[in-house]
Amino acid sequence: MPKINLKEIIIVFGILIFSLGIYIYKLSTIPNGVYVDETLNGYNAYSILQTGKDEYAKAFPIAFRLFGSYSPPLHIYLLVPFIKFLGLNATAIRLPSAISMTITVFLFYLSLKKIIGKKDYHPYLETFIFTFLPWSVFFARVGYEVTLSLPFFALSFLILLYTFEKAKLFPLAAFVLSILSYTSQTTRFLAPLYFLGVLFLYRKLLKDNWKQAIWGILIFSITQIPNLFLFLTPAFATKNSLFYTTDITQRAKGIPYLAAQITWPLAFIKEFFARFLAYFSPKSLFLNPDPDPQRSIPLLGAFYPYLIVPYLVGLYSLITRNLSQKSKLLIFTLIISPIPAALARDPFSTQRALPLFFPLSLLSFLGFEQIRAKINPLIFLPLMGCLIIFSALQLYRSYFILLPHERAVAWSYGFDKLAKEIKDRPDEQFLIDQSRIKPAYIELAFFLKLDPAIIQTSVDPEITNHYYENVVFDNSYSFAQITTRNIVWEKDIYQEQIIVGDNLTVSENQAKEHFLTKVFEIKDPVGEIIFVGYKTNPKLKCAATLNESPYCRN
Amino acid sequence: MALFLLGTLTNPWIWKILTTNIFIGILLLITTYSLYQRKKYFWLLLFFLLLAQLKITPRANLIYRDNDDQRIVQMRLRAYPYDLTRVGHIIEERNELISIFRIRENIFQNLDINHFFFAGFPRQTVGISEFEKFPFILLPFFVAGLVSLIKERKVDSLYLGSFFIPLAILGIIGNRSLMGPFSLFPFFVVSITAGFGFIKNLIYAKN
Numbered sequence: 001m002p003k004i005n006l007k008e009i010i011i012v013f014g015i016l017i018f019s020l021g022i023y024i025y026k027l028s029t030i031p032n033g034v035y036v037d038e039t040l041n042g043y044n045a046y047s048i049l050q051t052g053k054d055e056y057a058k059a060f061p062i063a064f065r066l067f068g069s070y071s072p073p074l075h076i077y078l079l080v081p082f083i084k085f086l087g088l089n090a091t092a093i094r095l096p097s098a099i100s101m102t103i104t105v106f107l108f109y110l111s112l113k114k115i116i117g118k119k120d121y122h123p124y125l126e127t128f129i130f131t132f133l134p135w136s137v138f139f140a141r142v143g144y145e146v147t148l149s150l151p152f153f154a155l156s157f158l159i160l161l162y163t164f165e166k167a168k169l170f171p172l173a174a175f176v177l178s179i180l181s182y183t184s185q186t187t188r189f190l191a192p193l194y195f196l197g198v199l200f201l202y203r204k205l206l207k208d209n210w211k212q213a214i215w216g217i218l219i220f221s222i223t224q225i226p227n228l229f230l231f232l233t234p235a236f237a238t239k240n241s242l243f244y245t246t247d248i249t250q251r252a253k254g255i256p257y258l259a260a261q262i263t264w265p266l267a268f269i270k271e272f273f274a275r276f277l278a279y280f281s282p283k284s285l286f287l288n289p290d291p292d293p294q295r296s297i298p299l300l301g302a303f304y305p306y307l308i309v310p311y312l313v314g315l316y317s318l319i320t321r322n323l324s325q326k327s328k329l330l331i332f333t334l335i336i337s338p339i340p341a342a343l344a345r346d347p348f349s350t351q352r353a354l355p356l357f358f359p360l361s362l363l364s365f366l367g368f369e370q371i372r373a374k375i376n377p378l379i380f381l382p383l384m385g386c387l388i389i390f391s392a393l394q395l396y397r398s399y400f401i402l403l404p405h406e407r408a409v410a411w412s413y414g415f416d417k418l419a420k421e422i423k424d425r426p427d428e429q430f431l432i433d434q435s436r437i438k439p440a441y442i443e444l445a446f447f448l449k450l451d452p453a454i455i456q457t458s459v460d461p462e463i464t465n466h467y468y469e470n471v472v473f474d475n476s477y478s479f480a481q482i483t484t485r486n487i488v489w490e491k492d493i494y495q496e497q498i499i500v501g502d503n504l505t506v507s508e509n510q511a512k513e514h515f516l517t518k519v520f521e522i523k524d525p526v527g528e529i530i531f532v533g534y535k536t537n538p539k540l541k542c543a544a545t546l547n548e549s550p551y552c553r554n
Numbered sequence: 555m556a557l558f559l560l561g562t563l564t565n566p567w568i569w570k571i572l573t574t575n576i577f578i579g580i581l582l583l584i585t586t587y588s589l590y591q592r593k594k595y596f597w598l599l600l601f602f603l604l605l606a607q608l609k610i611t612p613r614a615n616l617i618y619r620d621n622d623d624q625r626i627v628q629m630r631l632r633a634y635p636y637d638l639t640r641v642g643h644i645i646e647e648r649n650e651l652i653s654i655f656r657i658r659e660n661i662f663q664n665l666d667i668n669h670f671f672f673a674g675f676p677r678q679t680v681g682i683s684e685f686e687k688f689p690f691i692l693l694p695f696f697v698a699g700l701v702s703l704i705k706e707r708k709v710d711s712l713y714l715g716s717f718f719i720p721l722a723i724l725g726i727i728g729n730r731s732l733m734g735p736f737s738l739f740p741f742f743v744v745s746i747t748a749g750f751g752f753i754k755n756l757i758y759a760k761n
Contacts, residue, residue: 274690283669284666287659305662319705320704
């Protein structure tokens with residue numbers, strides 16, 4: 001291990017405190033709203049804490065059913081102590097991500113130092129910039145499982161860097177890689193792929209140290225037993241629908257003269273490589289935000305635009321130099337990391353490709369170091385000072401000013417207010433229209449801090465009994481005073497209740513025709529209506545229609 | 555020469571240009587050949603090529619904001635805290651900053667490899683005519699060519715100029731030409747040709 005002096009400890013500690021500071025500043029209010037994926041994780045952790053079972057009454061599952069996605073479990077189990085001490089709220093579900101990213105910052109420092117490998121080289125400036133890269137800040141402040149995968153991925157990379165010198169570390173790297181597969185959907189597929197690649201990359205070393213190789217393979221295989229069990233159930237394949245089979249078939253049909261046995265692989269290669277390369281495109285990385293407004297910062301890409309220069313220099317230096325083992329590991333990591341994301345339909349998903357951003361950052365800062373070595377410090381430092389200030393301003397503008405304002409709806413803003421409306425009317429029944437709104441049951445359960453036993457009893461017992469086989473998710477729920485499903489107009493207007501929907505659910509004419517009275521509306525920070533509540537009046541409606549509907553006669 | 559012809563003529567881009575404007579097509583072929591042969595008169599031909607690019611490309615207005623842009627600016631200004639309103643006006647409304655952002659966008663558009671080999675797929679740009687310029691099977695040759703030229707230290711001022719000068723000009727004029735950013739054509743073809751050569755040598759060396 002390298003020698004660490006006191007000065008280094010103080011500076012690195014300072015950077016880590018700074019990063020944690022950025023990651024937890026206004027954590028509960030920015031992003032503005034708590035997205036369904038976050039409430040889903042949070043409420044299931046709450047359910048485990050209270051009852052030892054998830055929302056479907058399954059005791060300690062090895063993959064959580066969450067909207068039928070069967071996500072790896074580590075994140076939810078890790079949330080349990082945070083919810084125990086901080087309560088069921090946005091801070092408790094986002095804080096583990098902030099801590100995960102802070103650990104990643106530290107691992108980034110160690111990895112870059114190891115890769116550059118120069119004596120007395122301390123990548124303080126590089127690590128400092130890394131702390132507030134747009135992607136680091138964004139994923140440090142959301143309660144997603146994928147952020148938890150980063151420190152595990154970074155740690156396995158760091159251990160593998162040291163494995164070149166100490167083969168004894170290989171079993172440890174195998175263990176961390178195996179744990180990585182339990183952190184997120186992406187890494188469930190990435191970890192085994194990466195492990196196989198590592199076996200190939202380290203083949204000479206492992207041949208000479210065959211005992212370590214066997215230990216590593218054994219540890220990885222044993223710790224993968226829960227995943228192997230899952231592999232034998234339909235729960236493992238739920239993400240298959242993300243694959244672009246239709247696109248390939250259509251593209252293959254467009255290729256003339258050739259047989260299907262040739263056109264299909266050709267079409268697949270084209271679809272795959274177009275997506276794969278998008279993860280290395282400067283336009284996607286340095287300029288355009290993720291196309292999903294819920295997964296991006298307004299007007300900011302994953303990296304600051306000026307970092308394209310060190311990125312290209314980093315690539316150039318990897319090409320021109322004789323490749324060291326460490327460089328080979330970096331290139332290999334760069335190539336493997338976006339594969340799961342490139343197999344999904346989305347044109348560019350920062351969430352699925354999150355592990356890629358770690359080696360990409362290393363590559364960019366490798367180029368950064370090349371530039372620094374060639375430029376006079378009297379020019380380099382003021383230039384960097386200006387760029388850092390400009391980047392910080394860009395981040396402040398995009399993340400702390402614009403995001404809470406214009407991305408509130410994307411972040412499920414307003415459910416806390418809707419929960420309050422429901423709480424304030426304990427004697428009313430509520431029907432939440434689900435035709436355009438994300439699954440509302442989990443948001444309401446989260447904000448109302450509903451007893452998990454209530455949700456568990458509202459679930460079909462068949463789901464609990466055949467937990468890993470029953471993969472189809474239905475967002476219709478009925479619990480306490482709340483029903484969530486699509487509106488059935490022929491029936492629902494004849495029942496005494498409050499119908500909740502968005503601004504398109506009930507038109508002015510419909511409200512008049514069915515004697516609906518607006519009782520509340522909830523607006524987003526831009527002033528657009530997100531929820532409207534209408535109270536039904538079955539008596540008036542029945543009287544006006546001369547009890548024509550069968551629901552008037554009950 | 556055979557490899558050069560293979561690189562120049564096996565892409566739909568050159569045929570699209572030749573059928574749309576034969577003069578530009580011929581100029582492009584000569585310019586590409588002069589770059590391939592590393593002739594000094596490449597600079598003069600590149601100058602004419604850039605003039606053609608300037609003439610053909612509908613100029614992007616770097617500061618114009620349509621109604622929707624203005625609505626977004628007003629919405630964003632409302633997001634700024636009261637004491638930062640002045641800063642907000644500078645960032646959201648200053649023409650200088652807007653033009654810098656647009657130039658940056660135009661430049662990055664042409665740094666996107668998918669723009670040339672996959673018609674912009676999977677992240678096509680709205681308002682730009684995206685078409686496949688080179689068949690995607692030429693992509694490995696392009697990468698191999700680029701890497702081999704860098705590795706063999708064959709990246710000279712002509713080669714760099716064939717990329718960076720058109721890139722800068724396209725940054726200012728935008729990418730709305732129906733024939734695409736054809737001033738970058740010589741750079742791509744020479745790189746692909748180098749890739750053919752590299753792979754050929756690799757095969758011969760193995761045999």
